[in-house]
Amino acid sequence: MKIILWGGVALLALFWTGGAAILAEAVQWSAQWVSAGSTSTLEAAAKNIVLPVWLAPWFDPAGISSVLETLQDMLGSFSSVLPTMGMVMGWLIPAIWITWLLGVLALVGAGVAGTLILSRFQKS
Structure with a gap:
């Protein structure tokens, strides 16, 4: 049962990481596009x-x-505001990865809590 639990945690962490990477790339692309004044x-x-x-x-x-x-x-x-928005959007990438870290920590915490709960039920 613990293997299934940690497999689920790993799968969710994989999706979470992929989503964060795609979002970070999209923000970086849009920041470059916006700062170019397109x-x-x-x-x-x-x-x-x-x-x-x-x-x-x-x-x-x-x-x-x-x-x-x-x-x-x-x-x-x-069109006059967009070049400065490109600089502001540069702060979003670190915010995305900080949010990713908090999400992964929450997933690991949920995995540890699930493991502790499962170990208590399996002993009794």
């Missing part, structure tokens, strides 16, 4: 979005166009 590409892409004809019965074209205009305005206003 918002003009997004603005251009938002201006070129056209609602397909077959979606017109389900969505109001005027409502969709107002949402796209709002998106364009937001991207235009964020």
Whole structure:
């Protein structure tokens, strides 16, 4: 039973580590992208979005166009702030790994507690 418990802890730790690594890489990639000032590409892409004809019965074209205009305005206003956000996002990677450490410690603590509980029930 202890082998199953620690196998489960190891599997959860593996998923936790993989998730943290993927999140850290995504944050690093987005920080580089944001600090490079690539918002003009997004603005251009938002201006070129056209609602397909077959979606017109389900969505109001005027409502969709107002949402796209709002998106364009937001991207235009964020373009001056985004280079500084790249520096702030650099602090997220250490925060991700600190959170990972706390999660792994909690998993190991749960494994130890489970082992102690199992050993008490197996003795009696």
